[in-house]
Amino acid sequence: MNFFEHQAKARSQSRWIIFAFIAVTLLIVLAVDLIVLVFLAAHGPVMDGANYVSQGALSGIANRDLWANNTGLLLTSSGITASIIGLSSLGKIAALRSGGGKVARDMGATIVTPDTRDPLRRRLYNVVEEISLASGAPVPEVYVMENEPGINAFAAGYTPADAAIAVTQGTLEKLSRAELQGVVAHEFSHIFNGDMRINIRMMGVIFGIMVIAILGRKFLHATSYRRSSRDNNAGAIVAVGIGLMAIGYIGLFFARWMKSALSRQREYLADASAVQFTRDPSGIAGALKKIAAYDHSSYLKGDAEEVSHMLFGSGYRQLMFATHPPLEKRIERIEKRFDPGEIQDLAAKLRKQEHREHAEAIIAQEEQASKAERKKSGGLFDFENMISNIGNPDMERIAAAAMITASLSEGISSAARSLEWAPEVLFYCLLDNDPELREQQLLVVVKQMGDISEQKLRHLLTAHGTVQADQRLPLLEICFPNLKRRPMSDIENILETIDLLAAADKRIDSFEYLLSRLVKQYMFEAHSPNRTKLHGSGKLKDSVDELTKVVSVVAAHGQNSKTAAGLQAAQKAFRAGMGVVDINHTNLSFTDDWQHDLDKAIDKLDELSASEKSKVIAALARTVLDDRKIVTEEHEMLRVICSLIHVPLPILNEAESKG
Structure with a gap:
């Protein structure tokens, strides 16, 4: 599954969350209505023919007159319950609109600045920056949860532009650079594949459902005075409070099921993407093994219920509806020959080497300088694999990004x-x-x-x-x-x-x-x-003119189109690019007012679906590579256009375009 298919699936799963949320909300509304009826039946007279009689709560709710006489009250109760849940969820999501940094700070994390002198944090920032530059995504904010000794991490935000990556202090201290790179690559996969927005919405859904339980708890607290004063209605009010709490926690049961249904498979996908990023299965596998060797050290000291579905590993012990697959299963998918006995051997080894790993982390700051001395390696850029590399920058791209920063x-x-x-x-x-x-x-x-x-x-x-x-x-x-x-x-x-x-x-x-x-x-x-949509639902067939303008601009800037030879080369590149998507435009469309044309065209192409954007990228890449070389102006334009339509293009080297 490539970048565009992941985006389409994320959009589909977002709709699934909405439908499931509506279904759970309806169940809670019905349950609250049932409590209202029980209360009315137990404490109000019921019409029996021409007379009012009192009867038990359970038998009373079956009386048709009770339902008929209280229809308005039940509708009001339903509206209030649904509004409380819906508005609470929307309010929670709105509170997180300031981006992933808000989630990280709420978890008690501290931002890591680019000029940090701490070697472990410097290493973390370098890893994040390298993967970001290699993949064509803006560098996210980086945070550390200083009071968490376990091994864990998460990515949060609505879009790549407001994303934040947070890791625990234990992740910094207990993982090698390769293992840290595997964890960070795993979190970048969540950024690219649209998981962050799903996670933010899930946080809102869970909070909305939990509000009923919170109200029930406050209801009980508010009745403590009534019970002490021997109020005759205190028992019924306590029963209502207990009922609301029970309904809220039943709703939480369904919310946890929703989290489990969504999260487990996407964790497998993120693990696989991390291996594609780094081309080093031992990195992320090593991190998972260390979590197991340290006796499930991914657990957080703070309350992890709200963010459990966002974490790299389980945030707390879960007996039912775990948000993460078992560690052994995750490792087996990465290393086919994995032997569970390795965990015990590793645990013994770690006890002896823990102090040594911390010392090794101190020299991480020297790695950046050493990369500046490496010679750039050649290689043929593989056009056919370009789409599959989007969102999955390999080690060659990461090394190239490291050399750029070192230069x-x-x-x-x-x-x-x-x-x-x-x-x-x-x-x-x-x-x-x-x-x-x-x-x-x-x-x-x-x-x-x-x-x-x-x-x-x-x-x-x-x-x-x-x-x-x-x-x-x-x-x-x-x-x-x-x-x-x-x-x-x-x-x-x-x-x-x-x-x-x-x-x-x-x-x-x-x-x-x-x-x-x-x-x-x-x-x-x-x-x-x-207010940002990463992808729309448009079709390329409805945006042919816009594609023509964008491909024309890229083709013209790749050549000196003011000369006859340059214009001929630009025309050839334009036709090659349009041919990839089977559109037979013979002449490129390039004017002096190309910036205005490009602005309007990019806005329209950004409304395409993820799968349709893959065709746009294929056309642009073929246009740029038609003459088998990439000039800086072309490279800048290609990467920026891709960023503007929310597709992170991996970094390209000039050497990679020669063949």
Whole structure:
């Protein structure tokens, strides 16, 4: 199953959650109505012919007159119960709209900043950043649950732009780098496959169902005074409270069943995806074995009920409806020759080596520098496997991402990961090579951002010169986590400054357009994740004109289309791309106003279903690779367009495109 099929399945499962939630809500409404009838039958007279008589609760609820005389009350009770459940669920989901960081902070997690000096946290951030850059997704916020000694992790959020990955302190201390990489890759699979949004909705569903039990508990607490004062109705009120609690916990029983039905299979899929990411089954298998060897050390000290379906391993001991498959089953799917006896051997070994593993983690900070010395390996880019690689960056992509980050100078790298310097790094990427024009841009920065910001820019220029073209997009992705942490007023000013810097030379080149468009979308999704749809239900046959415009723009930017030879090569690439989707357009459509055309076309293509987007990506990839080479401008445009339609494209190397 590839990225697009995972997205379609996630959408289907979201609908299943809604239907199941409605069914459970109806059952709870009926149960509450039954309690109301029991209360009325026990404490109210019932018409028997021309006379009112009192009778037992259980026998009374069978009386037709009781139902007929209290129809309005029952409808009111049903409406109130359904409204409490529905509004509570929607309220909980709305409370989480600020993104995955909100969930992590509610769990007591602490954010890991890019400039952390702790070697274990530095290693964690490097792993997250490498997989993010390799896969073409924005770098998520990274958190650590400091008070949790077990091995566990989770990913939360609505979209990749507002995602957060959190791991326990035990995960940092007890896992090797390869094992940590396997766990993080597992969580990235949940990001790519649409599981995060399902998990957020499930949290809302569970809270809504639990509200009835909470109300019942408060009902009992409120009647304590009545019982002490020997109120004659106290017994009945206590019975109502107990009934509401019972109904709430029966609802929770069904909610746990829903979580189990959804979560277990997706955990298997995430494990398999993690192996595809890293091409190293021993990484994630080793993490699972250590959880087993430490006697199910994935359990959390805090209350894990609400987030249990989001975790890498079981958050607490579950006798029924476990949200995760048994550890042995998960390991067997990864390692076919797994022997359960290995767990006992590993447990004995870990007791002897635990202190040694912590010491090894200290040298993790040296790994990034060593990657800068590696030589880039060649290789033929396999066009036919491109779709299957989306959402599954292999070790070669992760290594390429590590080399890109290692190629950045220490000063630029530190500035991009700094909350105070991140805006200036973005502006730095837009500065022109022409000194005269660059001075005009610096005046724009003074006017918009102030003289301190301009001084920072001059420092970056003096220390590092102008930025290299192939480093601009990675710098944007590295800056993003700190940009979205700034106040909204700052973000609006930064976006306006970007537009003014791009327009300083009276023309907008492809990177200036792409930078502005991508930053705006990332910021919008980070601050309004609940208003973002990752995929729609559109069909490509209804968006042929939009596809034509996008493929035309990519083809034209891959060649010097102002010359006869360049125009001929662009036309050839355009036809090759459109041919992949069996659309026989003979002429590319490229105008001077291509930015406006591309804006409208991308918005329409973003409304396509996941499976239809795979065809768009195939057409774009074939267009770019038609001449068997990728220039920086093409690479930037291809990756950004994919990001704008919510498809994370793995990183490509120039060496990979030669054949």
